[in-house]
Amino acid sequence: MEARERVQEWIHATFDIKDVTLENDHSLPYGQRVWSENDDDYAIVFFDETSDQVMCSFKELEQLFFRVDPFVEFAEIHQ
16 A cells, blocks of 8 residues: 555554544645644644654644554554
């Protein structure tokens, strides 16, 4: 799966899309700024090629790491 698709898939799986606004963040690879409609908070979701992971950084928190495909990995482990 392409990096851009992995970022979009993670965003759609994690956030309720009708309650957020997406904005391109060109400072990071495939970066998307996800704004909350309820408050003035946001997360930045992007792809890190060196770790082959989708990453998410929140406005006030240290960088957090997330995988797009945990269910695929889980299924592979239990086969």
